[in-house]
Amino acid sequence: MADARTIWFDGRFVKHADARIHVLSHALHYGTSVFEGIRAYETPDGPAVFRLRDHVARLFFSASAFGMKIPHTKREIERAILKTVALNKLKECYIRPVAFYGEGKMGLVPTGADVRVAVAAWPWGAYLGEHAMISAAISPYIRFHPRSVVPGAKIGGYYATSALAALDAQKRGFDESILLDHEGNVAEGPGENIFIVRRGRLITPNSPSILPGITRDSIMTIARDLHIPVAIKKISRRELISADEAFFTGTAAEVAAIGKIDGRRVGGFRRGVHADTPGPITAKIREHYFDATHGQLPKYRKWLSYVR
Ligand code: PMP
Numbered sequence: 001m002a003d004a005r006t007i008w009f010d011g012r013f014v015k016h017a018d019a020r021i022h023v024l025s026h027a028l029h030y031g032t033s034v035f036e037g038i039r040a041y042e043t044p045d046g047p048a049v050f051r052l053r054d055h056v057a058r059l060f061f062s063a064s065a066f067g068m069k070i071p072h073t074k075r076e077i078e079r080a081i082l083k084t085v086a087l088n089k090l091k092e093c094y095i096r097p098v099a100f101y102g103e104g105k106m107g108l109v110p111t112g113a114d115v116r117v118a119v120a121a122w123p124w125g126a127y128l129g130e131h132a133m134i135s136a137a138i139s140p141y142i143r144f145h146p147r148s149v150v151p152g153a154k155i156g157g158y159y160a161t162s163a164l165a166a167l168d169a170q171k172r173g174f175d176e177s178i179l180l181d182h183e184g185n186v187a188e189g190p191g192e193n194i195f196i197v198r199r200g201r202l203i204t205p206n207s208p209s210i211l212p213g214i215t216r217d218s219i220m221t222i223a224r225d226l227h228i229p230v231a232i233k234k235i236s237r238r239e240l241i242s243a244d245e246a247f248f249t250g251t252a253a254e255v256a257a258i259g260k261i262d263g264r265r266v267g268g269f270r271r272g273v274h275a276d277t278p279g280p281i282t283a284k285i286r287e288h289y290f291d292a293t294h295g296q297l298p299k300y301r302k303w304l305s306y307v308r
Contacts, residue, residue, distance in 0.1 A: 002096075004120035006087050008080045011072070011117075013087060019118060026101035026113040031157020033100035034062035037191075037251045038081065040121070040307065042091045043295025048304035049085065049095065050251075050293050052078055054214050056097070058154060063099055065150035068115055070099050077117070078305070084119045085307045094124035094252065100156065127191075127252035128175055132277055133259025134248075136189070138237065139165040139177040143187040143209035151208055162190030176248065178240070178261065181209040186235040192250035194235075194258075195219065196243035197281045201229045203239075215249040215289075218303065222288045225299070228281060243267065245279030247286070254293075255286040 007019040027033040036059045040049045056074050063070050070077070081095055097119045105113035128134050141164050149158060161179075169177035178194060181187040187207045188194050193216040195204045202223050204216060223230050240246065244267045246258040257278035258266055267279055278286065292300035 002120065002122040002124075004088070004096075004122040006084070008084050008119040009116075013084075019120070021116065022103050024103055024106065025116075026103075026105055026110050027156060029106070030108060030110070031155065031160065032066060032068075032110045032113075033098055033156035034059060034066070034068065035096060035098040035154060035156060038095040038097070039251050039254075039293070040085050040090065040093050040095060041293045041295070043304065043306075045295060045306055047085060047091050047093075047307040048295055049081060049307065051214050051218065051303050052081060052305040054217075055251075056081070058152075058214070059097055059099065062150075062153040062155055065153040065155065066101075066110060068099060068101065068110070070117055071115060072117060077119070080119050081121075082305060082307050084121045088121055090121055090123065092123065093121045095119065095121040098156075124252070126254070126256075127250070128248070128256045131175070131259075133257050134175040135173075135260045135263075136176045136178050136246075136248075136258050137169045137172055137174040137262055139168060139179045139190075141165045141168065141177075141179060143179045143181050143207070145182045146208035152212060154211060159190075166190045176256075176258075180237065181205075181207045183207075183234075184237065186237065186240045189248050189250070189253070192248035192253045192256070194240075195247055195249060196235060196240060197245035197279060198239070198243055200281070201231060202281065202285075203231045203233060203235060205235050206232045207234070213250055215251055215254070218292065218300075219249050219255065219285060219289060222292065222300075223285060226284065226288065228285070245282045247278070247282045255282070255289050257282045257286070 101110040102114040165177040
C-alpha cells in the first residue's frame with residue numbers, strides 16, 4: 001500500500017483513511033479518470049519537484065479530452081502538489097495527482113457527474129527494481145490505434161491494456177513488457193517510453209500510439225546537449241532486437257537499461273555476451289538525468305520547483 005499519510009482531496013488535506021470515494025463513482029466503472037505521475041528529488045536546496053508545470057499542464061490537457069472541468073486552477077494544483085510533499089515531510093517521493101468523474105451520473109457520457117481531484121505522495125524507489133539491467137518481453141498486447149484514444153492524454157481507462165501487458169510479462173518471468181503499435185513497430189512500455197542506440201545515435205519511436213513522455217523530452221534535450229545525435233522515427237521489431245543498447249524512460253522508471261529482450265542479450269553481438277552493465281550511452285544519459293533531477297546541473301534547474 002502506498003504510504004501516503006496526508007492526502008490533498010478536493011481542496012483540503014485529509015488523513016489517508018479519510019480519502020475515500022463511493023462505489024458508484026463514474027471513473028470506477030468506465031475509466032473516466034485522468035492522472036499524472038511526478039517525482040520530487042532531494043537537491044542541495046531542499047526537495048524539488050521535477051517538471052511540475054509540464055505535468056500539471058498535461059493533467060489539464062487529459063481532462064479536456066473528456067470535457068472535464070477541474071474545479072481548480074493549474075496554479076492551485078501546483079501549490080497543492082508542493083504542499084503535499086512538504087506536509088508529508090518527504091525528501092524524495094512519487095506524486096500522484098488524479099482527477100475523476102465521481103457520483104451523480106451513470107451511463108457513458110460523464111457530463112453531470114462530480115469532478116473530484118486528489119494529490120497523494122509517498123516514497124517510491126526504482127519502479128523497475130534496482131537491477132542494473134532489466135529483462136523485457138515483447139507483449140502479445142498492442143498499443144491502441146491512435147484513433148481509439150486521444151493521443152497524448154493520460155486517461156485511467158487506457159491503462160487496462162498496460163496492466164494486462166505488465167501482468168503478462170511478470171507471469172512469464174520478465175521485468176517489463178514492450179508493446180508494438182498497430183503497424184507492428186515498436187511503441188513503448190506499459191508505463192514508459194523506449195529508446196534504442198544504434199551506432200552512437202539515440203532513436204525513439206515516432207509512433208502516434210505512444211504517450212510522448214516528459215522524461216523522454218528531458219532525455220532528448222540532455223542527449224542533444226551532450227552532442228549525441230537523436231532521431232525520432234519508426235523502429236521495427238528487428239531494429240529493436242539488433243540495437244546496441246536499449247532503455248526505458250519515465251517518471252517512475254527514470255532511465256532503466258534493458259539487458260535482454262525476449263531472452264536475447266541487447267547489444268550482445270557487438271559488446272560481447274558477457275556485457276551485463278548498461279552500455280556507454282545509456283550510462284552517460286542516466287547519470288546526467290540523475291544529476292539534472294537532483295539539482296546538480298545549473299542548466300536544468302529551470303526544470304525544478306522547490307518545495308519550501
Ligand atoms: N508511456 C506511458 C504509457 C506512460 O504511462 C508513461 C508514464 N507517464 C510514459 C510513457 C512516460 O511518461 P513520463 O516521462 O511523462 O512519465
